[in-house]
Amino acid sequence: GKLTGMSEITEKLMLSEKCQSDHTIVQQVTSAANVGRVSTSTALCSLVGRFAAKTVTSGSLVLITLERREGAAAQLTVNSEKMVIGTMLVKDIVQALAQ
Numbered sequence: 684g685k686l687t688g689m690s691e692i693t694e695k696l697m698l699s700e701k702c703q704s705d706h707t708i709v710q711q712v713t714s715a716a717n718v719g720r721v722s723t724s725t726a727l728c729s730l731v732g733r734f735a736a737k738t739v740t741s742g743s744l745v746l747i748t749l750e751r752r753e754g755a756a757a758q759l760t761v762n763s764e765k766m767v768i769g770t771m772l773v774k775d776i777v778q779a780l781a782q
Contacts, residue, residue, distance in 0.1 A: 700755075708732070716745075
């Protein structure tokens with residue numbers, strides 16, 4: 684019930700050569716954004732991770748999903764109550780994973 688009104692931003696990206704293992708990708712995401720990894724029981728083998736956070740100032744919820752695609756391609760999805768925060772997070776995470 685608390686997740687009503689969230690906006691969703693999806694971005695396709697290419698992972699850098701150093702971001703080939705799931706462990707490295709998780710480190711890059713958590714260093715780019717102060718988020719925690721959420722354990723999941725899904726059987727999606729392409730799922731790298733799901734992350735969640737709450738902004739300090741307004742307490743807005745943020746959910747991040749990262750899935751692998753063919754080769755070095757990946758898809759990042761950010762759900763946030765505030766579109767500006769979601770847009771900034773997408774930009775920062777894509778930049779961290781492309782380096």
